[in-house]
Amino acid sequence: MKIKTQVQLSFMMFLEFFIWGGWFVTLGTFLGSNLQATGAQSAMAFSTQSWGAIIAPFIIGLIADRYFNAERILGVLHLIGALLMYMMYQSTDFGAFYPYVLSYMIVFMPTLALVNSVSFNQMTDPAKQFSFVRVFGTIGWIVAGSLISYLNWDSTESVAQGMLQNTFLMTAIASAVLGLYSFTLPKTPPKIDKDEKMSISNILGLDALSLLKDRNFLLFFIASVLICIPLAFYYQNASPFLTEIGVENSTFKMSIGQMSEVVFMLLLPFFFKKFGFKMTILAGMLAWTLRYLLFAYGDSGELVFMLIIGIALHGLCYDFFFVSGQIYTDTKAGKKFKSAAQGLITLATYGVGMLIGFYIAGIITDMYQNTEGLHNWENIWIYPAGFALVVALLFALLFKDEKIEYQQ
Incomplete structure (x- = not known):
């Protein structure tokens, strides 16, 4: 190039x-x-x-x-x-x-x-x-x-x-x-001839639904949808939370999460190779729990470091679950369903999973808002922390470890 x-x-x-x-x-x-x-x-x-x-x-x-x-x-x-x-x-x-x-x-x-x-x-x-x-x-x-x-x-x-x-x-x-x-x-x-027929199932990646017959892939698919519920809490509430409790330069501080993505992306192949797919995914899930606990009990004063650590965990939360999940999907799909499988996972996570997540986050946020418009953030963040922990425990118990090669 x-x-x-x-x-x-x-x-x-x-x-x-x-x-x-x-x-x-x-x-x-x-x-x-x-x-x-x-x-x-x-x-x-x-x-x-x-x-x-x-x-x-x-x-x-x-x-x-x-x-x-x-x-x-x-x-x-x-x-x-x-x-x-x-x-x-x-x-x-x-x-x-x-x-x-x-x-x-x-x-x-x-x-x-x-x-x-x-x-x-x-x-x-x-x-x-x-x-x-x-x-x-x-x-x-x-x-x-x-x-x-x-x-x-x-x-x-x-x-x-x-x-x-x-x-x-x-x-x-x-x-x-x-x-x-x-x-x-x-x-x-x-890429495609305009006269070539394209079905709706082909466009949405539904041709890859046959992969759900594999028990492990089905468990991963369900976990991918469920983990997007706590993810939605972060997208929707992190900025209002930091601003409301008085954290200055909060938008810059939130960009630390993107900086950490670069670092954890570099660490991912080493972790993946040493500990395998299941442990990599679990590390990503448990990082969501830890992040929200840090948000729940940190503050803008002496404990602001807890909030910074919670933001910096974004790379671990995102890369270790979603990127390794894309690698796992690519490996399980094979040549026939590569594109369809990635499309199906994207539709399930950013489509269905996040849609459910934003809805739940909205309800819980309103539940802990007082008449002056202020929130009980500790109670709000406990919900996604607990939910991510439950998803991680179920995945740890039900998913059978299998050897997957990391492909860059």
Whole structure:
């Protein structure tokens, strides 16, 4: 791959995840402070990510893979996204905001697959080259969070003044830039002949359902759906929690989670090889329990280090469960169902699992909110901690260990 192409793809990844991290991290705080949203309404807003994940395969499978170059549809989607993001910036109540955030997620979630498609199409050895491009996405997310904290939009005083509204304007501009920039990217023509028949089950990865006949894979599949329930608590509540208890520069501090992803991604092959798949998955599950216990009993004073450790565990929580799960799925599926199996797991986790998780998180958050809008965070965080522990124990008891080779 030419250096010029690598630079182009890296900047594309940087903008893609700068956009996502530039508004999604602080969304929960914005909803509560600017729009006075309830926990249930916040759950509705965060659930748009799941609806986007469910609808995305149709956009990719029925349109992008058949009729248009991937870089062109990437550009169109981000230009539409820029307009929707600007409308979100102007919204003053949840009723007006929700249709825009739902529409935005429907056009944004397919772009996550499109940037990968554009990248892989230019690579001679994706296994070695992709990580050096994808890491700029993580850097983009970190820069977005750092910028929000540098501009002081996430301080307790600024949040009270409604400054988080600016994140949507910043993201709208970045989305417009990526939309226009996408048309300069290397050409990525359709992969499938437009006359070739595509079934709904093929698009959604349902052809891989036969893998569920394998007892171990069925247990892993169920665990993947269930572990997304505590994951939803983090996405929905972490930013409001840190802001409410008075943690300064909270958005930058949350980006420590992305920094740790890079570290734990490097540690994953060594852990995987030494301890095997089952122990790797269990380490990821138990990390969720530990993280939420740290959140429950930490504070913004002398015990703030507990919150920082909880955030830094994100790499262990995410990489050791989801990335190793992708490797396990790839190994179990074989050549015939590789793509279908990954699509099925994505639909089950980011689609169904997160949808259930956001709904439950909304109910529990409202349950522990007082009349002044403040929360009993200790009680809130105990729920996902306990749930993750139960899932881990059941997985440890029921899943039979099997040898899986780590494939980079």
